[in-house]
Amino acid sequence: MNMMSESAVEKALDQKMSDASHKMIGKDVSVYYGEKRALFDVNLNVRENTVTALIGPSGCGKSTFLRCLNRMNDTIENCRVTGKITLDADDIYDQNIDVVELRARVGMVFQKPNPFPKTIYENISYGPRIHGLSKNKADMDQIVEASLQRAGLWGEVKDRLHESGTGLSGGQQQRLCIARAIAVSPEVILMDEPCSALDPIATAKVEELIHELRANYTIVIVTHSMQQAARVSQRTAMFHLGQLVEENDTDKMFTNPDDQRTQDYIMGRFG
Ligand SMILES: Nc1ncnc2c1ncn2[C@@H]1O[C@H](COP(=O)(O)OP(=O)(O)O)[C@@H](O)[C@H]1O
Numbered sequence: 298m299n300m301m302s303e304s305a306v307e308k309a310l311d312q313k314m315s316d317a318s319h320k321m322i323g324k325d326v327s328v329y330y331g332e333k334r335a336l337f338d339v340n341l342n343v344r345e346n347t348v349t350a351l352i353g354p355s356g357c358g359k360s361t362f363l364r365c366l367n368r369m370n371d372t373i374e375n376c377r378v379t380g381k382i383t384l385d386a387d388d389i390y391d392q393n394i395d396v397v398e399l400r401a402r403v404g405m406v407f408q409k410p411n412p413f414p415k416t417i418y419e420n421i422s423y424g425p426r427i428h429g430l431s432k433n434k435a436d437m438d439q440i441v442e443a444s445l446q447r448a449g450l451w452g453e454v455k456d457r458l459h460e461s462g463t464g465l466s467g468g469q470q471q472r473l474c475i476a477r478a479i480a481v482s483p484e485v486i487l488m489d490e491p492c493s494a495l496d497p498i499a500t501a502k503v504e505e506l507i508h509e510l511r512a513n514y515t516i517v518i519v520t521h522s523m524q525q526a527a528r529v530s531q532r533t534a535m536f537h538l539g540q541l542v543e544e545n546d547t548d549k550m551f552t553n554p555d556d557q558r559t560q561d562y563i564m565g566r567f568g
C-alpha cells in the first residue's frame with residue numbers, strides 16, 4: 298500500500314469538497330500602485346460561511362488583497378489589479394459588473410468606526426433606501442430592527458434610534474457599521490482590522506458577533522492580532538512581502554504550519 302498516493306487521494310477529495318463551497322476565488326491576483334508592485338500572483342479562495350483571517354507583517358498586502366474583493370482599489374488613483382476574482386459565477390472585474398451592486402453583495406467594515414453623522418436609524422436605512430430594498434416605512438423599520446438585532450446592538454439602541462450614531466461608544470459604533478453592512482443583505486463581509494480602535498471588552502463583543510455572523514455570511518477579516526485570528530477564524534492566510542505564503546485551517550496554521558515563514562511569524566520572529 299502506497300501511503301503517499303493514499304494521502305494524495307485524500308487531499309484531492311478534500312480539495313474537491315472545498316472547491317464546491319468556494320464563495321470567492323482569487324486567481325493570480327497582482328496589484329500595482331503606480332510602478333510599485335504590492336501583490337504577486339495571489340491564489341486564494343474564500344470559503345462560504347467561513348471566517349477567513351488574513352495575517353502577516355505590516356505592509357505585506359493584507360488590506361490591498363481585501364480591497365480587491367469588492368473593488369475598493371478602484372477608488373485609489375494609480376492602483377491597478379490584474380488576475381481574476383469571482384464571486385459565485387461572476388467575474389467581479391468584468392466590465393458589465395455594477396460596482397455599487399457588487400459592494401452591496403460584498404460589504405466592508407473599516408478599521409476606524411465610521412458611522413455617518415446622522416441618526417442610528419438613518420445609518421442603517423441609507424443603504425436599503427438607495428438599493429430600493431424596502432417598499433414602505435414599516436418595511437424599513439423591520440430592516441433596521443433586524444440589522445441591529447443581527448449586529449447585537451438592538452437592545453442597546455432601540456430607545457434612541459433617532460439620536461446620532463456618532464454619540465455611541467466606539468464599540469457600539471463599530472457594531473453599528475456592521476449593522477449598516479448587514480442591512481443591504483450582503484453575501485460577503487470584509488473587515489479590515491475592525492477591532493484595532495476598540496478596547497478589550499468592545500473587541501470581545503465584536504469577535505463574538507463575527508463568530509455568530511458566520512452562519513449567514515462569508516467573512517474575510519484582516520487582523521494584526523494572531524490571537525484574534527485564532528479566536529475568530531476557521532481558515533487563515535498568511536501574507537509576506539506581497540506574497541501569499543500559506544493558507545490553511547486556522548488550527549493547523551497556529552500549531553503546525555507548513556511554511557517556515559508562517560512559523561517564524563507566529564513565533565514572533567518578525568513583524
Ligand atoms: N494607496 C497606496 N498607494 C501606494 N502604495 C500603497 C497604497 N496602499 C498600500 N500601499 C503599499 O502597498 C503595500 C501593501 O500595503 P497594505 O496592503 O496596506 O499592507 P497591510 O494591510 O498588510 O499592512 C505596502 O508597501 C504599502 O506601502
Ligand SMILES: [Mg+2]
Nearest residue numbers: 359360361519
Ligand atoms: Mg492594512
